[in-house]
Amino acid sequence: MSSARHVRQGLVLVLVAALSACAPLGSGADHPAPPSKLTQAQARHEYPAPPAPPERVPQGAPTAADAVRGFAIAYINWTAATVSARMRALAALSVGQARAAMELAAAQTAGDYELKRGGIANHGTVEAVAPLGSRRDQFVVVTRERTTATNSAAYAGLRPAWHVAVANAAQVAPGAWVVSRWQPQS
Amino acid sequence: MATVSAMLAQRTRHRVRSGTLVLIALLAGIGFVGIGPALFATLMSGNGSGGCGTGPAGSGTSIVLGAPGNGRLVGATEYGGPGDPSSGSTGARGDNLLAHPDTYAELGGLTWQTASAMGGLAYMTPLRVTSGERSAIAYKRDFGFGGGPVAGLPRVIDLWWQFAERLGIPYENGLWSGAIRIQRPPASGAANTLGQAAGADSALAPAPSRACTAALSGALTLTPGERARLLPGGLAAAPASAPSAVKAIIAAGNQIVGKPYVYGAAHGQPLSEVAPAYDCSSSVEHLLYGGRLLPVDYGAASSELESFGEPGSGRWLTLYASAAHVFMYVAGLRWDTHDAAGPGDGSQGIGWHPLVRSAAGFVARHPAGL
Numbered sequence: 001m002s003s004a005r006h007v008r009q010g011l012v013l014v015l016v017a018a019l020s021a022c023a024p025l026g027s028g029a030d031h032p033a034p035p036s037k038l039t040q041a042q043a044r045h046e047y048p049a050p051p052a053p054p055e056r057v058p059q060g061a062p063t064a065a066d067a068v069r070g071f072a073i074a075y076i077n078w079t080a081a082t083v084s085a086r087m088r089a090l091a092a093l094s095v096g097q098a099r100a101a102m103e104l105a106a107a108q109t110a111g112d113y114e115l116k117r118g119g120i121a122n123h124g125t126v127e128a129v130a131p132l133g134s135r136r137d138q139f140v141v142v143t144r145e146r147t148t149a150t151n152s153a154a155y156a157g158l159r160p161a162w163h164v165a166v167a168n169a170a171q172v173a174p175g176a177w178v179v180s181r182w183q184p185q186s
Numbered sequence: 187m188a189t190v191s192a193m194l195a196q197r198t199r200h201r202v203r204s205g206t207l208v209l210i211a212l213l214a215g216i217g218f219v220g221i222g223p224a225l226f227a228t229l230m231s232g233n234g235s236g237g238c239g240t241g242p243a244g245s246g247t248s249i250v251l252g253a254p255g256n257g258r259l260v261g262a263t264e265y266g267g268p269g270d271p272s273s274g275s276t277g278a279r280g281d282n283l284l285a286h287p288d289t290y291a292e293l294g295g296l297t298w299q300t301a302s303a304m305g306g307l308a309y310m311t312p313l314r315v316t317s318g319e320r321s322a323i324a325y326k327r328d329f330g331f332g333g334g335p336v337a338g339l340p341r342v343i344d345l346w347w348q349f350a351e352r353l354g355i356p357y358e359n360g361l362w363s364g365a366i367r368i369q370r371p372p373a374s375g376a377a378n379t380l381g382q383a384a385g386a387d388s389a390l391a392p393a394p395s396r397a398c399t400a401a402l403s404g405a406l407t408l409t410p411g412e413r414a415r416l417l418p419g420g421l422a423a424a425p426a427s428a429p430s431a432v433k434a435i436i437a438a439g440n441q442i443v444g445k446p447y448v449y450g451a452a453h454g455q456p457l458s459e460v461a462p463a464y465d466c467s468s469s470v471e472h473l474l475y476g477g478r479l480l481p482v483d484y485g486a487a488s489s490e491l492e493s494f495g496e497p498g499s500g501r502w503l504t505l506y507a508s509a510a511h512v513f514m515y516v517a518g519l520r521w522d523t524h525d526a527a528g529p530g531d532g533s534q535g536i537g538w539h540p541l542v543r544s545a546a547g548f549v550a551r552h553p554a555g556l
Contacts, residue, residue: 076376083380091555104431104555105380107495113481115379122376147374154372157288157323158312163375163383184377 055095060176064169065129067177068139071098071167072126075182076145079121084110095170096180119150124160132166141165162186257314257369260343261336265291267347269359277327279309287348290315290324293332293341301329303342304368315345316367317353323371324349336363343368381430381478406437414517414538420444422538425517431477431556432502435516438476442469443537447523453485466512466523467491469536470505473514473521479553488512492549500552506545513543 061067071090078086084106091102109115124145132138146160168181266273266283275284278298283289290313294303307313311326324345332341343366351357355364377383409415409423414436417423420443424436445464452461452468457475464472467488474480479495491507498504505514513522520539 078376087380100555101382102555104429104553105382107554107556108431108478109380111481111484112478113483120379122374122379124376143375145375147372147376147379153321155374157314158371158374159323159325161374163377165377184375184383186375186377186383 055099057093057095057172057176057178059093060172060178062175062177064137064171064177065131065139067169067179068141068167069126069129071179071182072129072141072143072165076122076124076126076143076163080109080112080116080119083115083122094179094182095172098167098179098182101182118152118154120147120152120155121149122147124163127162137169137171139167139169141167257316257367259339259365259367261339261341261363262315262343262345262366263332263336263341263363264347264350264355264357265330265344265360267357267360269357269361270347273360278329279327281327283327283346284348286325286327287346287352288322288324289327289346289349291328291330291344291346292326293330293344295329296331298329301331303332303340312371313343314369314371315343315349315353316369317350317355317364320353322349322352337365339365406433406440408433412517414519416519416538416540420537422516422519428502428517429556431479431553432517435473435477435479435503436519438473439516439521439538441476442472445469445536447536453487455485456482457484458482464536469523470512470514470521473516474505474553477553477556491551494551495553497549497551499550500556502556503552505551506548507551508548511548513548515542 061070071094074086074090087102087106087109091099091106094102114120122145124143126141127144128142129139130142132140141164143163143165144160145163147155147158149155163184163186165182165184167179167183169177170180171177266275275282277283277286277289278291281289292301292304292307295301298309299306307326309326312323313326314321315324328344328346330344332344335341341363345353345355345366347357347360350362353366355362373379373383375383407417407421407423408426410426412425412427414425414428415423421440422436422443424433428436441460442464445462447465448463449465451463451465452472453465455461455468457472457480461468461472467486470488470491471480471484471486474494475482475484488507488511489509491505491512492509494505494507503514503516505512511523513520515521520542521537522539522543523536
């Protein structure tokens, strides 16, 4: 009996201690505190990223097709020395996926040892920019390109080849179009 | 039978002209079973180069000689020319081969589909062909049945006589046979060179681009969504929707998972190679090189990575650097050294870690666009 009484007293003490450790009665039960960033991160295995900064473009083309054509011309004409800056400039003149893709290309080519060592360059012409279906903001772009290398024989003898990309344009202001998606298919 | 064997050893026509040749071809063709897939695999993985599969549209007649290529040694024959009138001068798709002398025929069958001794290359697929010290690009405009081995090598390719002549191969009225090297040239065009073409990620892409890092990856497991997943063996599965650079980074990490941590290890070694051991910065640099975010000879300590890329967190990759240590998150998985989050964090050696750790005292950086 004595032992059982001690057990009951112990349970009461534990309950009191637990209640006193909680938030004041009547508060917080309906509005639990949000988990800390660390707790969230441990659950999701990553830290939440800050919101993306707003994208601004200094200027746009008068039509969607013009924007896509201008983008394509810049995208396919570069040398190892200019490609990173060219991609950075394209990123600044585009939004959305196209901007992210160009930023990535700029970063990768800036440190691409093989690109520079080989003296790789790409040149070409935009042969066609045609609306895709009935959409006025999506186009198929056909280019004819040649890749060369001044310090490598890898491309020697390769002829110019046709390539295809699908592009989307977005209107950022009245009469100002920029490329929002650039998806090379080949 | 001896006549048949001698005939097969000497000569291959790219077209079957008679019932006799059909019979000969059928007899000889038995030897081709199984060659195609194996050679195809070799071509696809050879020397880290490849073509993008997009054929050229040009019609020039020049054959530009280049430096000798490497590639696979195969058996070849020649066809066409004045001593081989039965072959004519028109390709199987109607090309005038006299106007397109940079032509080869893939052997092994009686149709475009079955002539697959090199894996069934697409029409107009470029190949670098090397004979001795001469090398040039030829395009597939034809196919043929072929025959038995040449000098012990599988007979897989028929060279148009003018192309063979340009390589210094003596014209023997279409009867020449010998060993040459074939190799896929690098993918051309801006998108392939920059690793942005749609097919660049595909393991089945016939020709990875120059910038494609698939060669690093081996078989990279993909997982749906945007988060990498830790696999039971310590490797990471890459998010299916991640950019190719992220997948390549994860593949590079998988290459060295579990390597022992040794302070100062792997510095000074090209990042393209796998070292016996790594420290924090050399392992991170190996991964970043996998995504082609660092030059192959980069070997800085962790403190220099404090200025890597751009400040702050990235969507796919965030690197945390200080003067003493560096680690990073790639698609939600942490790449770090042994027990970096404290004893018992579940990790062993260098590799992927399931838990986050405090980033206090570290500078957060990320590559642009990632």
